[in-house]
Amino acid sequence: MISSLLGFAFCVVLCLILLALSMIISKGVLSDREKGSSYECGFEPMGPTRVPFSLRFFLVAVIFLVFDLEVVLLFPCVLLSGNVWLLSLMLWLFLFLIGLGLGYEWSEGSLDWKE
Known part of the structure; x- marks a missing residue:
């Protein structure tokens, strides 16, 4: 303690x-x-130096990172030995949950690039 x-x-x-x-x-x-401040070849900046960031791009990037992390979590499960049926059931359940998340994002319109 x-x-x-x-x-x-x-x-x-x-x-x-x-x-x-x-x-x-x-x-x-x-x-x-x-x-x-920004530097443009010795001249004063002619316009705004900060370009607005696309929220759609940010959302797709975050969704990609979340699903990529989930796929990385699948790799160690392949190396486990033991009860194959239980491991197979857990992997299929995990893939089903990933599919549900992807379906939800798709139905919500987060994956649509056009507005």
């Missing part, structure tokens, strides 16, 4: 030290406004 409490206290103190150190170091970096 004492060792876990000491470990937790050490982590908290380390986080506070690193946070304070980053705040001290970053004050000099953020003071120069010209360093944060």
